[in-house]
Amino acid sequence: MKKMIDYLMENGGEILTKALEHLYISSISLFFGIIVAVPIGIALTRSKPAAKIVMAIASILQTVPSFALLALMIPLFGVGKKPAIVSLFIYSLLPILRNTYLGIAGVDNSLIDAAKGMGMTRAQTLLRVQIPMAMPVIMGGIRLSAVYVLAWTTLAAYVGAGGLGDLIFNGLTNAIMPMVVWGTLPVTILAIIVDFLFGILEDKLSPNKTSEVES
Template identity: 60%
Template sequence: MVAYFNEYGSQMLSKSAEHLYISVIALLLGIVIAVPLGILLTRTPKVANVVISITSALQTVPSLALLALMIPFFGVGKFPAIIALFIYSLLPILRNTYIGMKNVDANYRDVAKGMGMTNFESIRMVELPLALPTIMAGIRLAAVYVIAWATLASYIGAGGLGDLIFSGLNNYQPPLIFAGTIPVTILALAADFFLGILEKHLTPKTTREAN
């Protein structure tokens, strides 16, 4: 085991850092775009089905095909990989944000309105905290997806742990495959675990007790 880490440890660390960088940027972009859009769609129900259908259609495009489609527009490297992974992160976050906000009891909105809150204040102070567990479930799912799919980004020169996996496959070297797959698994599990802790800290106590 010591000899294994002496040989592959530095590669695992550097490739894990690349992998995490690509995944985090893509996920953050997904959150910044999908959460506000999901909230907005609850106010425009006629548009909601169209937008969610489009994001669902994008989700059906094979990941390798989507990465390949990025090349004519953005070339190769980390940037096109981040764009592709961002697109894949949209659906679970957008869908869960929309569902979470729609499922907030109308009585809470009425109470907020009765207290003189504006629509924005009602969203920020009442509806969003109540919908947070559902939204975070979508973010956690997207995080696991993005970290797993980021392994394919090596095909377009983005680096990451996929370099080790595919190098091992191409050269028939199982130790390289393990050097890539084990950190990917650990990163995905760690992301889900820490996002779960973040969810508990952000969710209001009354909401946790209700669930």
């Protein structure tokens, strides 16, 4: 325990820097995953055959081993943060895409018919009825993807992207256990905090909570 505390006292600044770097890579990857997967997931509800094809492609990409995907990105983007962000972006897609599709497709048809009866256009029905009703399911996919991406970002160290993976792998290579612990512990804490915050956001954006606030 003393070694752990001593390492923290001596290298606290570096741990914080690596944690912020880790969070930056994860956030950028997740952001692009959201802005790409949510619109595609919504669009796929218009065509079931297209949905099957796109979901199959996303599932296949998800099964590619992390190290293999990172290695494939190096000839295209070199080393550093760019190949890591592209790889993590690809991994973030499936949970968001699947949940967006299922959330929008699962909205009760009677609500859609009621919206049409009120004179709403297709765009208005989507924005005012379908997306709000599907939001808990969509947020569930984003929440899951966020935790996955935070964990997978540790592997980004292999392509020189930095982050807490640097501490983990350097610690394992040099048999410095305090370095491994202080690389692993912040990842776990970040994942718990992010999951908790997205859980609150998911709860706030649920239709029942939204209605309570408006009333």
